[in-house]
Amino acid sequence: MNRNRPTMLDVAKESGTSLKTVSRVVNGESGVNPELVTKVERAVKKLHYRHNLTAGSLRRLGGRTKTIGLLLENVSNPFSAALHRTVEDCARARGIEVMTGSLDGDSARERELINGFIARRVDGLIVVPSSDDHKYLVNERRAGTQFVFIDRPALNFNSDAVTATNSEGVEEAVTSLISLGHKRIAFLGDFEGIFTAKERHNGYRKALRSSKIPVDKELEKLGFHNESEIEAFLIDLLSRQNRPTAIFTAQNVITLVAIRVLRSKNLHHKIALIGFDELPLADLLDPAISLVTQDIHAMGSIAAQLLFDRIDGVKSGYEERVVPTTFTQRASGLIKA
Amino acid sequence: MNRNRPTMLDVAKESGTSLKTVSRVVNGESGVNPELVTKVERAVKKLHYRHNLTAGSLRRLGGRTKTIGLLLENVSNPFSAALHRTVEDCARARGIEVMTGSLDGDSARERELINGFIARRVDGLIVVPSSDDHKYLVNERRAGTQFVFIDRPALNFNSDAVTATNSEGVEEAVTSLISLGHKRIAFLGDFEGIFTAKERHNGYRKALRSSKIPVDKELEKLGFHNESEIEAFLIDLLSRQNRPTAIFTAQNVITLVAIRVLRSKNLHHKIALIGFDELPLADLLDPAISLVTQDIHAMGSIAAQLLFDRIDGVKSGYEERVVPTTFTQRASGLIKA
DNA sequence: GTGAAAGCGCTAACAT
DNA sequence: ATGTTAGCGCTTTCAC
Numbered sequence: 001m002n003r004n005r006p007t008m009l010d011v012a013k014e015s016g017t018s019l020k021t022v023s024r025v026v027n028g029e030s031g032v033n034p035e036l037v038t039k040v041e042r043a044v045k046k047l048h049y050r051h052n053l054t055a056g057s058l059r060r061l062g063g064r065t066k067t068i069g070l071l072l073e074n075v076s077n078p079f080s081a082a083l084h085r086t087v088e089d090c091a092r093a094r095g096i097e098v099m100t101g102s103l104d105g106d107s108a109r110e111r112e113l114i115n116g117f118i119a120r121r122v123d124g125l126i127v128v129p130s131s132d133d134h135k136y137l138v139n140e141r142r143a144g145t146q147f148v149f150i151d152r153p154a155l156n157f158n159s160d161a162v163t164a165t166n167s168e169g170v171e172e173a174v175t176s177l178i179s180l181g182h183k184r185i186a187f188l189g190d191f192e193g194i195f196t197a198k199e200r201h202n203g204y205r206k207a208l209r210s211s212k213i214p215v216d217k218e219l220e221k222l223g224f225h226n227e228s229e230i231e232a233f234l235i236d237l238l239s240r241q242n243r244p245t246a247i248f249t250a251q252n253v254i255t256l257v258a259i260r261v262l263r264s265k266n267l268h269h270k271i272a273l274i275g276f277d278e279l280p281l282a283d284l285l286d287p288a289i290s291l292v293t294q295d296i297h298a299m300g301s302i303a304a305q306l307l308f309d310r311i312d313g314v315k316s317g318y319e320e321r322v323v324p325t326t327f328t329q330r331a332s333g334l335i336k337a
Numbered sequence: 338m339n340r341n342r343p344t345m346l347d348v349a350k351e352s353g354t355s356l357k358t359v360s361r362v363v364n365g366e367s368g369v370n371p372e373l374v375t376k377v378e379r380a381v382k383k384l385h386y387r388h389n390l391t392a393g394s395l396r397r398l399g400g401r402t403k404t405i406g407l408l409l410e411n412v413s414n415p416f417s418a419a420l421h422r423t424v425e426d427c428a429r430a431r432g433i434e435v436m437t438g439s440l441d442g443d444s445a446r447e448r449e450l451i452n453g454f455i456a457r458r459v460d461g462l463i464v465v466p467s468s469d470d471h472k473y474l475v476n477e478r479r480a481g482t483q484f485v486f487i488d489r490p491a492l493n494f495n496s497d498a499v500t501a502t503n504s505e506g507v508e509e510a511v512t513s514l515i516s517l518g519h520k521r522i523a524f525l526g527d528f529e530g531i532f533t534a535k536e537r538h539n540g541y542r543k544a545l546r547s548s549k550i551p552v553d554k555e556l557e558k559l560g561f562h563n564e565s566e567i568e569a570f571l572i573d574l575l576s577r578q579n580r581p582t583a584i585f586t587a588q589n590v591i592t593l594v595a596i597r598v599l600r601s602k603n604l605h606h607k608i609a610l611i612g613f614d615e616l617p618l619a620d621l622l623d624p625a626i627s628l629v630t631q632d633i634h635a636m637g638s639i640a641a642q643l644l645f646d647r648i649d650g651v652k653s654g655y656e657e658r659v660v661p662t663t664f665t666q667r668a669s670g671l672i673k674a
Numbered sequence: 675g676t677g678a679a680a681g682c683g684c685t686a687a688c689a690t
Numbered sequence: 691a692t693g694t695t696a697g698c699g700c701t702t703t704c705a706c
């Protein structure tokens with residue numbers, strides 16, 4: 001029972017001061033007689049008093065709870081986890097705690113979790129969205145909850161957002177493949193409904209167009225429901241007569257499966273491979289894997305800063321900040337056509 | 338400003354009912370006239386009412402906030418992240434949200450974060466501890482906050498805990514090396530002050546003892562301050578005349594460095610290696626890496642269940658649950674002496 | 675500089 | 691079955 005916790009009134013009685021003085025001391029307000037401060041602090045220690053921030057937020061102007069929500073694709077995937085850590089560090093510097101949740105691409109879960117966080121009155125939310133319509137947030141923002149989107153922008157909802165140069169990053173990587181003589185380059189990505197997936201596909205198409213290589217739809221596939229679908233597509237792809245000489249995998253799980261399939265067919269030294277997203281140990285594989293990666297630290301810090309500014313009342317127009325990707329060339333991307 | 342959010346009183350007025358009826362409907366209590374339910378629900382929708390759980394917890398018996406805290410080593414490391422996901426899933430099933438924080442092995446941070454979470458009145462905490470004295474939690478538990486420890490038990494604080502068979506897991510792996518003829522087996526682990534590090538070292542020593550292999554302190558090192566120290570020790574170790582024929586690395590970062598160093602010396606096919614902790618892509622390296630791993634899902638679920646039971650008022654004696662590790666033998670562990 | 679009183683949004687206890 | 695009132699622990703407002 002939290003009921004047995006002492007309150008400010010208990011501390012006031014114990015220290016022979018008033019409730020308000022205790023409040024001032026606990027909140028570190030200036031202008032309190034040092035003697036009283038000592039008395040209060042002694043009583044706090046003696047009674048093991050713990051400030052109740054949630055009660056305070058009820059009456060506090062603006063009702064701030066110094067808690068934010070962070071909605072990720074899945075807290076256990078490396079991209080989400082790294083983003084989480086960055087946001088946590090930014091929040092810690094300001095005495096803000098972070099509540100997290102995984103959406104798994106489910107738009108219903110997005111709404112549920114946002115409702116759950118709002119019921120706990122978070123001051124704002126950083127969201128890697130899973131839904132394709134964020135109109136429903138208009139009322140929440142009007143009521144005082146701030147939102148910043150990350151990785152993908154909001155849809156039907158004008159807001160701050162931080163994204164990466166998905167298209168340009170892929171374009172650079174695919175162009176490098178073309179310059180090595182590749183003309184048949186496969187592209188495996190997520191469903192086009194996902195913003196990042198579409199952007200990455202656009203980058204691939206642009207690179208082909210610039211080099212006047214016609215699109216071969218047989219070499220493209222967007223959207224897989226699970227790993228075995230990826231595997232099946234790749235096995236089919238590689239068994240064709242006119243199989244590709246290079247593969248671009250636009251997401252880390254797809255890259256992982258591609259590595260395994262290429263190995264199992266003993267083609268990992270014959271067919272070039274470049275993937276999108278960080279992959280632990282990618283540099284230790286044989287061949288080492290070329291990757292296009294996002295600057296997660298920059299993305300997370302910018303998103304956190306944007307959110308904190310909004311919570312602090314900044315009213316300027318909504319910003320969309322774009323963070324450059326990095327192309328790390330390794331052996332798998334240098335295999336010639 | 339959260340101030341503009343409508344309250345139950347606004348909903349009551351809009352629906353022509355009373356505050357208490359609104360409360361009943363919002364909380365899904367039975368025994369309310371369906372007509373009134375409809376009226377209230379209509380008003381809730383119209384006004385975009387959002388229940389304020391934090392206000393409710395103030396008055397609610399037991400003061401539950403339906404929020405728990407999860408303190409991890411570092412939310413972005415794979416072990417922590419996987420644990421986080423498991424706990425999140427267990428919590429979600431009960432409508433509980435999770436606040437998280439990274440301790441980085443810092444005991445001051447542990448206290449700070451616990452204080453921050455208690456200030457927000459979490460119902461309980463699941464802790465991978467970083468401090469070596471948890472006496473200070475006695476008062477918190479007395480005041481109604483529940484604690485479950487995971488990965489390492491609490492010190493000077495009697496509580497529920499979930500750990501893995503660290504010692505037995507290592508013993509099994511090292512014994513397998515011995516049975517392949519290895520007698521000079523190096524052991525690299527974390528500082529002995531860390532529970533898991535000590536346990537893993539114990540397992541190593543037990544395996545040697547059972548086979549009557551004398552301990553060679555030159556082959557052991559416990560505690561590194563950073564990756565370059567690990568690297569330096571390994572480089573020295575491998576350049577000795579009587580270098581080890583096998584290495585056991587008792588933690589994932591150490592295993593990673595060992596993989597890199599063995600490769601750089603071209604010894605990865607000559608010296609056996611077994612590591613502790615999961616390593617993504619370990620099966621795709623050449624040689625594939627043998628690992629002793631923890632059942633993170635089981636550990637997380639058990640910890641969550643223990644915590645929820647305590648929150649629900651279970652008063653039985655504190656339990657220490659031990660979850661078996663798994664030894665996955667791959668090529669790196671099968672290299673002979 | 676300090677304190678008393680009101681009230682934040684809700685639930686509990688008690689009417690009706 | 692529904693409503694009224696008090697009060698959770700705190701911050702605000704305002705008086706001293």
